[in-house]
Every structure is written in structure tokens, then in C-alpha cells.
């Protein structure tokens with residue numbers, strides 16, 4: 001049987017005193033696209049940063065490609081990160097570089113490949129996202145959806161084993177949203193990679209993922225295939241699927257009474 005590409009084994013993480021992840025276990029197999037969903041502040045981005053090695057687990061183990069990351073030094077982490085592609089919501093393009101040079105950037109920074117080969121690789125990545133024709137444009141000349149696709153081409157430039165997406169759909173119009181969704185799936189399969197997508201966009205992600213993990217208060221509280229998620233009667237999952245504001249997912253982060261904090265004396269609700 002294939003080995004997991006990413007494995008969290010009862011991972012615990014805190015920023016100082018503030019516990020963010022508690023006993024989180026999850027597995028991502030090669031070839032899978034996995035969504036991580038959860039309310040604001042539930043620890044989704046923290047989870048991605050543990051995989052990227054920007055943060056280290058307080059307890060438990062984070063494994064990537066069969067290796068526990070927590071004990072590795074910076075040099076070793078840098079090497080592991082080369083096998084990961086990252087696309088963040090505001091992972092902006094370099095505005096003073098053309099589309100071509102944006103995609104070439106990681107290849108020039110992180111490899112010793114000759115420029116003629118880099119040229120072919122950049123064109124292949126741009127072709128994969130349908131933007132080979134935009135190679136000479138500057139980022140200011142692109143629509144939001146096109147810019148996101150160029151960022152995607154840049155993220156896959158080094159043929160990553162694992163793609164990490166943090167809110168890849170945010171701020172896109174409905175057509176670009178569907179395009180990015182299908183690209184995430186297609187590129188995953190074409191690269192033979194695995195992908196983790198942190199998102200609030202339930203419909204878009206259920207259409208493309210193999211598995212969903214729901215995080216609440218730093219714990220995995222539900223998981224399943226898209227069909228299982230759609231059929232689930234778990235209150236938290238239902239609230240997510242239906243997009244209701246009220247339910248187990250709190251809209252407000254816990255805070256002192258409002259009136260009290262505004263200096264209005266006794267809190268009346």
C-alpha cells in the first residue's frame with residue numbers, strides 16, 4: 001500500500017499560552033486532494049504552516065514524505081520545502097516582473113537549470129493554466145482570476161509533490177472560481193501530487209476533493225468523503241454546508257462583555 005505523503009499524529013500546537021491545535025491526526029495520500037474547513041481562527045493556516053516547517057509542533061509528529069519534520073534543521077527544511085508548492089490568497093505576484101519572469105522566479109532562485117530549459121518549463125506551466133499567451137504581460141494588465149492562475153503556474157514551477165492552498169477561491173468571480181477549482185484538481189492529477197486546500201468555499205471544494213476534514217477549536221471534529229459530508233447530520237458540518245451564521249460555529253471569537261469593554265457599566269447583553 002502507498003505511504004501517506006502527509007501525516008499528522010496527535011499534533012499539539014500553541015502560540016505561547018494560546019492552544020491552537022489539540023491532538024490533530026490526519027493523513028493525505030499521494031494523489032489525493034484534501035480540504036480543511038473550519039471557522040475563523042480554528043487553526044487551518046497554522047496547520048499549513050506546520051507542514052511548511054515555518055512552525056514546529058509542540059507535541060505529536062508532522063510527517064512529510066515519510067520523514068518527521070519537527071527535528072529537521074533549517075537547511076533540511078529548505079530542501080523539503082522545494083518539494084512543496086504554496087498558493088496563498090494574497091500570494092501576490094511581483095508587480096515589477098512580467099508573467100514569464102514571475103513563473104521563472106522559483107526556477108532561477110532554486111535550480112541551476114540553463115535559461116533555455118527554464119524558458120520551456122515556464123511556457124509549459126503557463127500552458128497548463130491556459131495563459132501561455134499572457135507571458136509578456138505585466139501583473140497590472142491581468143484580471144484577478146488570471147493573476148491567480150499565474151500564481152498557480154509559479155507555485156507548480158518546481159513540480160511539487162505537495163500543493164498547499166490557503167483560501168484559493170477568495171475574491172474571485174464565479175467563473176474564475178470554477179476555473180481555479182478544476183485547475184487545482186487537474187494539476188494535482190497531472191503532477192501526480194497531493195494537495196491540501198484550506199477553504200470556506202464548500203460547494204467549490206466538495207466538487208474537486210477526495211476528503212474533507214472539519215476543524216473546530218483546534219480539533220478534527222468530522223471528516224469524510226464529499227458524499228459522506230453532504231449526507232452528514234453532524235450539526236457543525238450541516239452549518240458549514242448550509243452556510244448558516246448561527247450554529248455551533250461561533251461568529252464571534254470569545255470576548256469580554258461588549259458593554260463592559262466599551263465602558264458602559266453593567267452588560268445588558
Ligand SMILES: Nc1ncnc2c1ncn2[C@@H]1O[C@H](COP(=O)(O)OP(=O)(O)OP(=O)(O)O)[C@@H](O)[C@H]1O
Nearest residue numbers: 015016018020038039040041042043044045046047
Ligand atoms: N503568530 C501568531 N501569534 C499568536 N497567535 C496567533 C498567530 N497566528 C495565529 N494566531 C491565533 O491562532 C488561532 C488560529 O489561527 P489560524 O490563522 O491558524 O486560523 P484559521 O483557521 O486559518 O483562521 P481564518 O479562517 O480566519 O484564516 C487564532 O486564534 C489566531 O488568532
